[in-house]
Amino acid sequence: MSARLPRVAPDGLAAAVVLSFLATAGLFYVNIMAALVTGLSDGLGIKPSSAGLIASANVYGAAAGALAAVFLIRHLRWRIAATAALCGMIAVDLISTRITSVPLLTVLRLCHGMIGGLLVGVAFAVIARTRFPDRVFGMLLVVQFGIGGIGLWALPPLVPVYGTAILFLALAAFSAVALAMLPFLPDYPIEAPAQGGAPTIPIAWKPLLATAAAILLFQAGNMGLAAFIIALGRNAGLSQDVIGPTLGTANWLGAIGSVLVIVIGTRFGRTKPIAISIAVTVFVTAAFHRSDIPAVYIAANIGTAILWAFAIPYLLGLAAAFDKVGRTAALGGFMSKMGLASGPLLSGFLLDHGGYPVVIDVAVLLLAASGVAALFPALLLDRRQRAILSTQ
Numbered sequence: 001m002s003a004r005l006p007r008v009a010p011d012g013l014a015a016a017v018v019l020s021f022l023a024t025a026g027l028f029y030v031n032i033m034a035a036l037v038t039g040l041s042d043g044l045g046i047k048p049s050s051a052g053l054i055a056s057a058n059v060y061g062a063a064a065g066a067l068a069a070v071f072l073i074r075h076l077r078w079r080i081a082a083t084a085a086l087c088g089m090i091a092v093d094l095i096s097t098r099i100t101s102v103p104l105l106t107v108l109r110l111c112h113g114m115i116g117g118l119l120v121g122v123a124f125a126v127i128a129r130t131r132f133p134d135r136v137f138g139m140l141l142v143v144q145f146g147i148g149g150i151g152l153w154a155l156p157p158l159v160p161v162y163g164t165a166i167l168f169l170a171l172a173a174f175s176a177v178a179l180a181m182l183p184f185l186p187d188y189p190i191e192a193p194a195q196g197g198a199p200t201i202p203i204a205w206k207p208l209l210a211t212a213a214a215i216l217l218f219q220a221g222n223m224g225l226a227a228f229i230i231a232l233g234r235n236a237g238l239s240q241d242v243i244g245p246t247l248g249t250a251n252w253l254g255a256i257g258s259v260l261v262i263v264i265g266t267r268f269g270r271t272k273p274i275a276i277s278i279a280v281t282v283f284v285t286a287a288f289h290r291s292d293i294p295a296v297y298i299a300a301n302i303g304t305a306i307l308w309a310f311a312i313p314y315l316l317g318l319a320a321a322f323d324k325v326g327r328t329a330a331l332g333g334f335m336s337k338m339g340l341a342s343g344p345l346l347s348g349f350l351l352d353h354g355g356y357p358v359v360i361d362v363a364v365l366l367l368a369a370s371g372v373a374a375l376f377p378a379l380l381l382d383r384r385q386r387a388i389l390s391t392q
Helices: 013-025 033-044 048-072 078-096 102-128 133-162 165-184 205-226 229-235 240-264 271-290 294-320 327-353 356-391
Strands: none
Touching (some): 013 133, 033 165, 033 229, 033 327, 048 327, 078 102, 133 240, 205 229, 205 356, 229 356, 240 271, 240 294, 271 294, 294 327
């Protein structure tokens, strides 16, 4: 049936949108992490650290799935793998609506994460086969922030009415949408190099490992704070009437950062965009210390959302640039999941033993370290790109 359907152009805007939905389906819970953690805590009556553990289990499972994709991507028929993963995720989400036990739910979400992580790894590998992976990753963030903003705004008020089931039903619904869009994608065979793209270069492991570290640290620093951003606002004395619209608006405006990536691409290289955006992110994240001032809380949320959406496509693009088959892109996805999982787990521990000021300080340190780690591979790839252009 899918063979009779029209296929979108491999490197066109429609393909970027569909690939973004496919990748987002595997990690949509990350985009509504704050609503998920707060909803689980409120709906099940558990401590924030327990809710953070459930959420982290979901992302650690995703990391395992993404790591498996690194080794399996050459041998998988990606369309069949993506279809099976989406169906599996929908099934697990529906089962999750009936579970109230924290241990059982933790195990179940770990399994969900493993399936979703494999899906993301497959999607990232396919994105690496496109002509402009940085721009597709930018579109990915547009989708994530746009849909995530709706989730953060709409889901928390629904939990007291419908319980935690509404959270998992939302995840299942998004996976169903991605499943319906999947048949419209072209095949993206490994054997077909992107026309007009840069020639394939051997994998340079030292800069690749630096890139992996940068992605891990960046995602951990951002998500460690973002997962508890609702609780941070409440602790600072802000009402839900301020927090909810702020997070929704911040996510929608965060898409501006991704749009800039789509427009700019790599015309200015990767070093300057990465260095400037992460440096500003460090400053804006530190501003959360004054979340007791509503204007600062609002501005910091909007600022970090835009900068996050701008920087991470370039970091993932760094990983994708090392291998057109998609293995290093899948590795970047694995490190991203490790960071997204470790951030909330670390912050939950810090909240039990230190408080929000310590969480903010640690996030700032992780982000700064990420910027330092990213400079080496970014400079290397920029020099290679200039050398290629000079010979054309």
